[in-house]
Amino acid sequence: MSADTKLGEVDEPAFSGLAERHRRELHVHCYRMLGSFEDAEDTVQETFLRAWRRRETFEGRSTFRAWLYRIATNACLDRLARNRPEPATGGEVLWLQPYPDRLLDELPAGDADEPESLVVARETIELAYLVAVQHLAPRPRAVLILRDVLGWPAKDVAELLGDSVNSVNSALQRARAGLREHLPAERQDWTGGGDEDAGTRELVRRFTDASVAADIPALTAMLRDDVRTSMPPTPGLQAGRDEVVRYWVESGFAAMTGLRGVPTRVNRQPAVAFYHWRRAEAAYRPLTLDVLRFTGGRITEITTFHSDQFPRLGLPERLPADGTE
Structure with a gap:
């Protein structure tokens, strides 16, 4: 779109083409705000619809991309006001859903000269960050993401939210303090995220083999010792090694056989998709997805998702018999 072309003069196919270029990054933005892949999809669609209906209001004072981000943020706040006016509590986010790395790879390439921004983008998509953010009230959450993840100036955030710069700065400080309360203490020492090294791959292999056995x-x-496990949307957070192991034994996991594990990645973290042998179907069928966080060579967190997430993650619906059953 040329500088002298008004957005209101663009037809719908051309407008859709302009908007679609930003779909993945808007989806990730909404995902950070909402914690749910499905809610983020719906909100991006709402964003595009609102943008089309309000195209005459685009005055060119900001970029088209920034204008879409403004609409998307407000659409997220509206959805939260309708469906989840209260933030998460107790360390659990029951609506949390995983985000496949193969879709994160569609994001625009970061600036190679700004490695810090790449680290921010990676760490702010990990599950522990998503959980912590969901414990913040919606507006401070928006301020935190716009300022610390997207790097927006305080005056632009204030304009978007209809607040003063002082109010935005105050909200940012409160949000940062709230975030620290819910982030792991050793966050700077995380080994999850980014490219997996040989040590991480070996830990995943050991975890898979031990789980299958x-x-x-x-x-x-x-x-x-301080490991945590959860299984959204099922309520229940286990904290501490003894409690986690007791839960595994009492839930029957210790006696489960006929498993196969397939390594994968979601949210820039290592994960294992487990399949369970179904004799009647002569195949292994999806069971659960374990997303892992390691610290110092030990498992710090396991977030388990149900098999309904497999299709979105591009995981197969069945695995054939391997001759061991």
Whole structure:
């Protein structure tokens, strides 16, 4: 679109073409705000609809991309006001859903001269960050993401939210303090995220093998004392190695056989998709997805998702028999 072309003069196919260029990054922005992949999809669609209907209001004072971000942020705030006016509590986010790395790879390439921005983009998509952000009230959450993740100036955030710069700066300080309360203490030492090294791949292999064998002693040895496990949307947060192991035993995991594990990645973290043998179907069918966070060579967190997430993650619906059953 040339500088002298008004957005209101653009037809719908051309407008859609302009907007679609920004779909993935807007989707990730909404995902950070909402914590749900599905809600983010719906909100991006709402964003494009609002943008088309309001195209005459685009005055060119900001970029088209920034204008879409403004609309998307407000659409997220509206959705939160309708569906989740209260933030998460107790360390759990029952509506949390994973985000496949293959879709994150569609994001525009970062600036190679600004490695810090690449680290921010990576760490702010990890599940622990998503969980912490969901514990913030919606407007401070928006301020935090716009300022610290997207790098917007305070005056632009104030204009978007209809607040003063002082109010935005105050909200940012409160949001940062709230975020620290819910982030892991060792966040700077995370080994998750980014490209996996050989050590991480070996840890994932050991975890997979021990899980398939239902080897509780081996799994226990891999857990840190302060490990946490959860399984959204099922309520229940286990904290501490003893509690986690007790839950595994009481839930029957210790006795489960007929598993196969497939390594994958979501939210820039290592993960394992587990399949369970179904004799009647002569195949392994989706069971659960374990997303892992390691610290110092031990498992610090396991977030388990149900099999309904497999299609979105590009995981197969079934695995054939491998001759061992």
